[in-house]
Amino acid sequence: MKHPLITKLVALGAVAILLLIGLGQIEDVVRDRQRYRSLTAQSVADSLAGPQTLMGPMIHSACVESWDVETGKGDERRTTEQRREFLLTAMPEQLQVRSSVSMEERARGLHKVNTFNLKAHITAQWGTLASLQAHSTVKGSRLQCGAPIVMVAVGDARGIRTAQVLHGEQALALKPGTFHPTYSRGLHAVLPESVRGQAEPMTLALDLELVGTERLAIVPLGGNTEVKMTGGWPHPSFTGRFLPSERDWGPEGFTAQWRLSSLATTAQQDILNGRRICVGGYDDSPVQYPTDGSSPSTTPRDCADSFSVAFVDPVNPYTLADRATKYGLLFIALTFVAVGLFELMKRLRVHPVQYLLVGSAICSFFLLLVSLSEHLAFGWSYLAAATACVLLLGYYASHMLGSLARGIPLGAGMALLYGLLYVLLQLEQTALAVGSIALFLVLTAVMVLTRKVNWYGLTPAPRNPNVATGAATTPGKDAP
Known part of the structure; x- marks a missing residue:
């Protein structure tokens, strides 16, 4: 391909759009479950109190106060009660x-x-x-x-x-x-x-x-x-x-x-x-x-x-699951960045389909979370869903990145992300501060790891047409 990096970025953009559509569908599922729960509360209230x-x-x-009022004159005088x-x-x-x-x-x-x-x-x-x-307001x-x-x-x-x-x-x-x-x-x-x-x-x-x-x-x-x-x-x-x-x-x-x-x-x-x-x-x-x-x-x-x-x-499981789903895009972005760093630092090639599978595994976590929380306590549901996804991502990353030594750090990073998300879900007043600090630390780590990368070296240098044809000209002289 003439521009492989641009082609891959376009493919990753398409993957991201597909994953966003999937996250949107999962959010709809969470809202539907919330609606069912509200209907249940209404049903209990209708049947009990x-x-x-x-x-x-x-x-x-x-009390009633009444009085007579005379209207008219002469023979037409009449009395009405007010x-x-x-x-x-x-x-x-x-x-x-x-x-x-x-x-x-x-x-x-x-x-x-x-x-x-x-x-x-x-x-x-x-x-x-x-x-x-009672006191009268009208005399009589x-x-x-x-x-x-x-x-x-x-x-x-x-x-x-x-x-x-x-x-x-x-x-x-x-x-x-x-x-x-x-x-x-x-x-x-x-x-x-x-x-x-x-x-x-x-x-x-x-x-x-x-x-x-x-x-x-x-x-x-x-x-x-x-x-x-x-x-x-x-x-x-x-x-x-x-x-x-x-x-x-x-x-x-x-x-x-x-x-x-x-x-x-x-x-x-x-x-x-x-x-x-x-x-x-x-x-x-x-x-x-x-x-x-x-x-x-x-x-x-x-x-x-x-x-x-x-x-x-x-600890409303649907409210917590809805809050967790809002972090889905951030999870996918950080995971793609981590895989991209491996791809960049270790000179690997990861296909866009592999990115799609990794992102799908992350999306499945949120669906597992809301479904398990209907049967188990939220903490145990979160642990089960996170453990399953971390093991799956660690196993797949070991093959995708070429060795177990590369897959384990990715799995450990996902485990850290899930742990941080659980902490954020339990916090109310300080969730924004903790999340902002964590995101800043992740950005710092990425910048430190890529500080010596020659980003221009990732794309081929523009070709000189004169060099490509082997032609040489001398100013002021015509070619023979």
């Missing part, structure tokens, strides 16, 4: 929640979803119920109010297992629903009319067992709210508008405590204004699980204040 939000207890009473409907609400001054959470794993096929069982003891105290006294109007109702709202009422409300020593009869115009899911009990407007403090105690999927949120509804939660999940994720003031976790579980004042949260005003509670699908819209495998919880600015605990697995 979705992410939960706990709000209450709170007392409300629906009315105004409104809701009286009493928030607790002190709200104390003592809860424990136990975990249970549910599965659909290969995919597993964490569900929880919450057992909570809630104590709510009202200093006065004067806010339940008539006021009529329904019985005071104490309500507890949840994100998904199907998750309520047992509940009991005590008013003093008396157990109140609980019924489904809340009779609240905005937060309709939950339970309620009718209070005696005598509590309306009473000046003495009133205390209610609630025992509640609630199940849900992956996430639990609580609305700090009291003037002072204190929540203490213990659970058997070793790596909880605390999110929402407020982080716990005290927290501790380990292999056996976690303990967290929140202390909030109404001076620091707008939860009471948010509920009075009917703002939706976004965590846990509170606003009567179904919870939509994102297809990237992440949590379904968001807290936009137009939502009521709440805090939450997510019981998700931090």
Whole structure:
């Protein structure tokens, strides 16, 4: 060939394009598996209960104010009734929640979803119920109010297992629903009319067992709210508008405590204004699980204040596999550079088809990783896939490069790359820094190894046409 180096570079470019197409297909497989996992979580939530939000207890009473208005004159005078409907609400001054959470794993096929069982003891105290006294806004109007109702709202009422409300020593009869115009899911009990407007403090105690999927949120509804939660999940994720003031976790579980004042949260005003509670699908819209495998919880600015605990697995195999696949191009490039260095330094010839086979082996690692991680722990899956690929590449490189002494360093280099990738997958805050430093060290090694290479010597020198024909001319003279 006239320009063998250019021809080979073009062939290697075509190989790289084919490998990029293969990596793209593998990324599509990972995204599909993530989507299946999200559908599994949605299926469990549809069959059991979705992410939960706990709000209450709170007392409300629906009232109607009506009055007569006279219109017309003389014989055409008539009286019409006008009315105004409104809701009286009493928030607790002190709200104390003592809860424990136990975990249970549910599965659909290969995919597993964490569900929880919450057992909570809630104590709510009202200093006065004067806010339940209705006042006329029109002179001579008539006021009529329904019985005071104490309500507890949840994100998904199907998750309520047992509940009991005590008013003093008396157990109140609980019924489904809340009779609240905005937060309709939950339970309620009718209070005696005598509590309306009473000046003495009133205390209610609630025992509640609630199940849900992956996430639990609580609305700090009291003037002072204190929540203490213990659970058997070793790596909880605390999110929402407020982080716990005290927290501790380990292999056996976690303990967290929140202390909030109404001076620091707008939860009471948010509920009075009917703002939706976004965590846990509170606003009567179904919870939509994102297809990237992440949590379904968001807290936009137009939502009521709440805090939450997510019981998700931090080592999501699909998320880690997706992150690993993004390094596929770098792996292929570094491997091609290593083979090219052997080819350059040892005066070897490696065919583009051999480059293609080496790159295909690297691509197969990512497919092995995601498939094995569905059956094994991610660490063991990574070890098995990496070991298989390192052995295969080391064996093939020994024949491709002409000796075992050349194949072993290439295999060792691949093992080092896979080890570095595993470290990067475990890091979150420092992954970029570690990866950048490692890439810089690789570039340094390549530059040091090739510092004495005569790159112009890799291509044939341009031929002098005069020398090639053997002709010679003398200036000023004609050839005979």
